[in-house]
Amino acid sequence: MRDISLRHISVPLIKPFKTALRTVETAETIAVVITDGEGRRGYGEAPPTLAITGEQLEGIAAFIRRASALLLGQEPLRLEAALALLQRGAVGNSSARAALDMALHDLAAQQAGLPLYRFLGGYRDTCRTDFTVSVDAPARMAQDAADIAASGFRTLKIKVGLGDVSLDIERVAGIRAAVGPGVKLRLDANQGWSAKEAIRAITAMEDAGLDLELVEQPVPARDLKGLAQVTRSVGTLIMADESVFGPQDAMALLAERAADLLNIKLMKAGGIRHAVTICRMAEACGIECMVGSMIETRIGITAAAHFAASQPNVTRFDFDAPLLLSADPVAGGVRYEGADMFLSPLPGLGITDLKAEYMTEL
Incomplete structure (x- = not known):
């Protein structure tokens, strides 16, 4: 690697994205x-998702700058050696590590001409994403769900x-009535x-x-x-998300x-390196x-989609984040047609440029 540079990208969302953990108005x-x-x-x-990964913009940038000193001069096709260097002495900083890992995988695949x-394996070249309905008043959520379903998304x-469990039951009942x-x-x-609340609500x-x-x-x-108590007490499938970061977490859950x-x-x-390990452990x-995402641009989503498409044990996709943004700062990469996503045949991620009007150099 000859050079590693950073850019800060900021794009407003079309409307606020609300969950039980946070409200996001701008993708940073x-x-x-x-x-x-x-x-x-x-x-x-690497998006700063303080409520989940504990990272902020300044910390992400600082970690990447420190790690860059280890990576400069390494050969991208010696991918495992470069990624091992990246993991050395790294505690936390999962998104910052992911950003470097994606870029290294992108370069290695470009050098391989694939x-x-x-x-990564080439299992499929398309994905179909769901679309998220933010938490809100029941009537608002029902209308949002109906609008999204009418636009062609078949998984919400x-x-x-957020709030009383009874309100959550009302929210979901209203959405089911609205979408059929x-x-x-x-x-x-x-x-x-x-x-106890989860068992009550799901039941x-x-x-x-x-x-x-x-x-x-x-x-x-x-x-x-x-989590195990809920899984064993209900008939509905239960998925772990924030409970599983790296392979050690996955091992404990499994x-x-x-x-x-x-x-x-x-x-x-x-x-991607640890994501592949987790996926194979689960399989x-x-x-x-x-495979899901934070509030990301098409850089991170393209990398996640390539990983997901390469693994037969990935059976569900949650990649709607770029559709929530008011503008697209990325040229190339994964292409959307409604819920369907198509991976570029170009080597690597297929990303050709970043649009200058949405970013500043760091």
Whole structure:
């Protein structure tokens, strides 16, 4: 690697994104561009998601600058050696590590002359994403869900976990009535319930025939016993998200059978290298995975989509983040046609440039 540079990207969302953990009005991220000796550029990004990864913009930039000293001069095709250097002495900083990991994978695949999904295994070249309904008043959420379904999305991710459990049940009932039986509903409580509240809410929704596909992270991240209790007490599939960052977390969840599904995010895993490890661990245990994201641009989503497309054990996709932005700061990369996503046949991520009007040099 010849050069590693950073850019700060800031793009307002179309409307505020609300969950049980936070409200986001503007997408902020640090973009990483690694240039090799022949002028090829690899791209990555790291959004500061303080409520989940504990990172802020300044810390991400500082970590990447420190790590850059280890990576400069390394050969991208010696990928494992470069990634091992990146992990050395790194505690936390999962999104910052992910940004560098993405860019290194992008460059390695470019040097190999392959799209990244083929470089990683080449299982498929398309994905179909869900679309998120932010937590709000029940009537507002029902209308939002109906509008999204009418635009062609057949799987909705419903944010709950903010306020009384009875209100969450009302929210989901209203959404099911608004969209009808042909739309899948995934709930995401973002750690907003206790185990008892989760069992009560999910059981009530099952009894009401609301037909949930899954419920994501119903309890606090470190409450593995509570997560396992919920998983064993309800018929609906339970997915771990904030409970699983790296392979060690995945090992604990899988050993306990604390969840039916795992949500892998590059920003939690520290990049593609550990994401592949988690996915294969889950596959060995008969546990399917979803790949999701934070509030990211098409840099991170393109990298996540290439990883997801390369793995047969990834059966669900949550990649709507770029659709929530008021503008697109990325040229090239994954292409959307409604809910369907198509990976570029170009080598690497297929990202060709970043648009200057949305970023500042760091």
